[in-house]
Each structure stands twice: as C-alpha cells, then as structure tokens.
Amino acid sequence: MDDKQLQIWVEEISLRSFGVPFRHRARFNGRLRTTGGRYFMKSHDIEINPAQLETYGTEEVEKIIKHELCHYHLHLTGRGYRHRDPEFKALLQKVDGSRYCQSLPGQARRKPLPYRFKLVCSDCGMEYLRKRRVDPKRYRCGKCKGVLKLGNL
Known part of the structure; x- marks a missing residue:
C-alpha cells in the first residue's frame, strides 16, 4: 500500500x-x-x-x-x-477505534533507570535512593532533620 x-x-x-x-x-x-x-x-x-x-x-x-x-x-x-x-x-x-496500538515485535521495552545514588542521613542512617545526582546541602533528612551525605550505589 x-x-x-x-x-x-x-x-x-x-x-x-x-x-x-x-x-x-x-x-x-x-x-x-x-x-x-x-x-x-x-x-x-x-x-x-x-x-x-x-x-x-x-x-x-x-x-x-x-x-x-x-x-x-x-x-x-x-x-x-x-x-x-x-x-x-x-x-x-x-467508532471502535483502538486506545493503544500493539507493540511491534523486536522493539525492546525501555527499562527504568536503576537507582544510581544514595543519600544517607548521618544521624539516623535513613537512606534515600535517587536516579539523579542531587546536592545534599540543599536537603535534610525527612525523619530527623539530620545532615545528608551523597554516595554511589
């Protein structure tokens, strides 16, 4: 066609x-x-x-x-x-249209990014996983308001 x-x-x-x-x-x-x-x-x-x-x-x-x-x-x-x-x-x-089209064979599904960064509270040890790098100076622990430190997974 x-x-x-x-x-x-x-x-x-x-x-x-x-x-x-x-x-x-x-x-x-x-x-x-x-x-x-x-x-x-x-x-x-x-x-x-x-x-x-x-x-x-x-x-x-x-x-x-x-x-x-x-x-x-x-x-x-x-x-x-x-x-x-x-x-x-x-x-x-x-009109009986399709809401979604069928995926084509051979098309790989996108995988979500794995967590690459970890913020750790220096006071209580609470861990926050992040996909993107963040500046730990701009944030505090949500549990105890402690200082956060950035680390890689």
Whole structure:
C-alpha cells in the first residue's frame, strides 16, 4: 500500500465512521517506532506507521486510523481531542477505534533507570535512593532533620 491508497482509505473511514470528510493529508512514516500513528494539530495531517500494517494487517491499522481521526475531528470542531478528555474517549469507543496500538515485535521495552545514588542521613542512617545526582546541602533528612551525605550505589 502506498500513500495514495492510504489517503483514499482514510477518507473512506472518515465518511463511513464519522460522517464527515477528511480534507487533509494522510501518509506513511517509516521512522515511527513506538507509535502506530500521529495527528499534527498545525497542519491537520495524519501519519501512520507502515510496520503496523505489515505486522498486524488492515484491521488493526483501521483502528489506529480511527484513533487519529478522533483527534482530527474533535480538534477541528473545538472539542476535547486529548487522550484524557471524556469526549475523545466516548467518540473512540463509539467508532471502535483502538486506545493503544500493539507493540511491534523486536522493539525492546525501555527499562527504568536503576537507582544510581544514595543519600544517607548521618544521624539516623535513613537512606534515600535517587536516579539523579542531587546536592545534599540543599536537603535534610525527612525523619530527623539530620545532615545528608551523597554516595554511589
């Protein structure tokens, strides 16, 4: 499938599911890695991850397109278009769009940074684990108000 066929497909889905035409550009973007698609608020264009189509097929991509069209139509009408907005959630459920896209195989999940630093209270021995380095002079122990010392794990 190329960009021209995707454009026609998005226009058909918009008319069939929303009853309103899609008047902007839809295209594939092979650089997308962690998302199925995205909607641009300034240009009102939609980009779709082609790897989703290759991996999961047209049914899953149609749900992604419906998700992006929910952003599109709600934004253009001045209603709540963000993921957290109740209008977005209701419209997405009404048109049977996907809330989240499936992760692609081979994509490693990001691991949270392990704790690298430890603040230790010199009075009571209370330990505070931190991912980022902090200046211990700016803080005191929350338990006894003692002086903190920075150490590595």
